[in-house]
Amino acid sequence: MADQSTFDRVCAIVREQAGLDDAAELTPETKLTEIGLDSLATVEAVMACEDEFGIEIDAESNPETIGEFVSMVDELLDK
Numbered sequence: 001m002a003d004q005s006t007f008d009r010v011c012a013i014v015r016e017q018a019g020l021d022d023a024a025e026l027t028p029e030t031k032l033t034e035i036g037l038d039s040l041a042t043v044e045a046v047m048a049c050e051d052e053f054g055i056e057i058d059a060e061s062n063p064e065t066i067g068e069f070v071s072m073v074d075e076l077l078d079k
Contacts, residue, residue, distance in 0.1 A: 006077070007070050009052060014066060017045040028067030049073055 004012075011026045018024075018035045026035070032042055039062075046057050049069070055076040063069040 006053075006074050007066075010049060010070050010073060011066065013048045013052060014045055014069070017041050017048065026066050028065065028070065030066045031064055032066070032069070033064075045069075053077060 007028070012022075014020075014026065014032070014035070014037065015022065015024055018037050018041065020035060024035070032045075037045065042062070046061065046063075049055070050057055053073055053076070055073065057072065057076065061072055063072055
């Protein structure tokens with residue numbers, strides 16, 4: 001999976017949590033609520049990202065868009 005970008009990996013996790021198929025187009029501007037992620041599903045996506053990337057995301061983090069989610073993961077990976 002090293003050849004996949006953070007964006008692609010986060011999108012795959014979000015698609016799975018939202019029950020979307022692989023063809024669903026997601027952009028950095030896509031709001032998580034637009035694709036059906038409620039607060040519980042967002043927490044589950046955050047936990048899945050923690051497992052995927054081996055990071056710990058602040059429990060208070062509440063990304064609203066795919067772009068915010070990716071930025072949050074990238075910042076933690078850079079530490």
